[in-house]
Amino acid sequence: MRAARLTGPGTLDLVEVPTPEIGPEDVLLAVGAVGACHSDLHILDAPAGAFPTPLTLGHEIAGRVERLGEAVTGWRPGEAAAVYGILGCGQCRACLRGQENRCRTVPLGGIGLSRDGGLADYVAVPASRLLKLGDLDLVQAAPLTDAGLTPYHAIELARPALRPGTCCVVIGIGGLGHMAVQILAATTAVTVIAVDSDAAALDLATRLGARHAVPAGPDTVDRIRALTGPAPDGADVVIDCVGVDATLETARQVVATGGHLSLVGLGGGTLAVRPSVAASIPLEASVRVPFWGTRAELQEVIALAAAGLLHADVRRFPLDEAVRAYQLLRRGEIHGRAVIVL
Ligand code: NAD
Numbered sequence: 562m563r564a565a566r567l568t569g570p571g572t573l574d575l576v577e578v579p580t581p582e583i584g585p586e587d588v589l590l591a592v593g594a595v596g597a598c599h600s601d602l603h604i605l606d607a608p609a610g611a612f613p614t615p616l617t618l619g620h621e622i623a624g625r626v627e628r629l630g631e632a633v634t635g636w637r638p639g640e641a642a643a644v645y646g647i648l649g650c651g652q653c654r655a656c657l658r659g660q661e662n663r664c665r666t667v668p669l670g671g672i673g674l675s676r677d678g679g680l681a682d683y684v685a686v687p688a689s690r691l692l693k694l695g696d697l698d699l700v701q702a703a704p705l706t707d708a709g710l711t712p713y714h715a716i717e718l719a720r721p722a723l724r725p726g727t728c729c730v731v732i733g734i735g736g737l738g739h740m741a742v743q744i745l746a747a748t749t750a751v752t753v754i755a756v757d758s759d760a761a762a763l764d765l766a767t768r769l770g771a772r773h774a775v776p777a778g779p780d781t782v783d784r785i786r787a788l789t790g791p792a793p794d795g796a797d798v799v800i801d802c803v804g805v806d807a808t809l810e811t812a813r814q815v816v817a818t819g820g821h822l823s824l825v826g827l828g829g830g831t832l833a834v835r836p837s838v839a840a841s842i843p844l845e846a847s848v849r850v851p852f853w854g855t856r857a858e859l860q861e862v863i864a865l866a867a868a869g870l871l872h873a874d875v876r877r878f879p880l881d882e883a884v885r886a887y888q889l890l891r892r893g894e895i896h897g898r899a900v901i902v903l
């Protein structure tokens with residue numbers, strides 16, 4: 562079968578590999594669609610040894626059941642499934658509570674992170690990782706598993722602060738951010754302020770329900786402050802889906818006293834929470850560092866999509882153009898989500 566594999570730092574190769582074997586509790590999935598996440602670029606940029614190689618990338622996967630391991634029940638060949646990508650230990654306190662994204666034993670365990678992912682004709686996954694999709698389109702479903710799930714989880718963590726009439730700033734309206742705007746629109750009554758450096762991303766945010774669109778630039782903080790009011794007021798919640806120095810600084814400067822900062826993006830920037838008492842983040846503010854989400858939350862994200870309330874803005878690529886899709890993503894030329902369709 563074909564697979565797009567990380568073979569060393571910065572190198573993604575389309576190669577022929579054997580179709581994976583499955584164990585008794587696994588399912589062999591015929592991959593239908595895989596979202597190209599910005600995290601894959603971080604994986605490509607990571608130093609040698611940070612991730613196993615060779616590694617088939619792709620952690621936003623939807624497909625159809627091809628073959629069942631002998632102990633698997635509840636699935637039949639041809640059925641459509643989304644892959645919950647996290648592989649927790651299943652035994653620690655967090656995993657036992659269904660919070661595998663907080664596993665205390667396995668750091669960053671995941672399909673397409675610690676073992677072969679979905680950028681291939683087939684992927685082997687434990688049956689426990691599959692969720693039913695019914696008749697949801699696979700190309701729509703793939704981005705739900707991360708671009709949808711991660712902001713959904715971030716919004717769940719922030720939910721106590723997202724009272725009707727409050728204000729949420731979403732920074733970075735790409736794959737994750739454009740889903741965040743829709744999840745806020747569908748599940749809260751907050752005013753959404755979208756921030757991006759790209760005009761087309763801001764247009765998309767406005768179409769999806771953001772009340773205000775603020776270009777990223779030298780006056781971003783002033784423009785947001787004009788909407789939220791001066792400190793100690795401000796944004797009740799800020800979800801930063803970029804995570805570079807500039808966006809973290811914007812987030813710090815616009816969050817209200819008692820507000821909630823959600824650091825989703827992994828752009829490599831630094832946020833000093835309290836470099837000094839005078840320069841602290843606002844009093845009573847909290848900072849969360851969400852990671853992906855839970856299996857139960859993914860089921861809720863799928864339900865939102867099935868109800869017509871969440872729709873990925875998708876640009877399709879065949880597998881042999883996966884490398885090009887990531888090049889365009891790196892250049893900021895993808896709007897919404899690039900999805901590799903098999
Ligand atoms: P993306 O490339 O699809 O979107 C990024 C968006 O940010 C684009 O619209 C871009 O124009 C905008 N942007 C870039 N620099 C900006 C700046 N300085 N100011 C304002 N806007 C800016 O990326 P994505 O796939 O949505 O991922 C976003 C980030 O989230 C990545 O760092 C990714 O690794 C991370 N991520 C984290 C988790 C998690 O569990 N915490 C999960 C998935 C992705």
Ligand code: ZN
Binds near residue numbers: 601707
């Ligand atoms: Zn991802």
Ligand code: ZN
Binds near residue numbers: 653
């Ligand atoms: Zn665990």
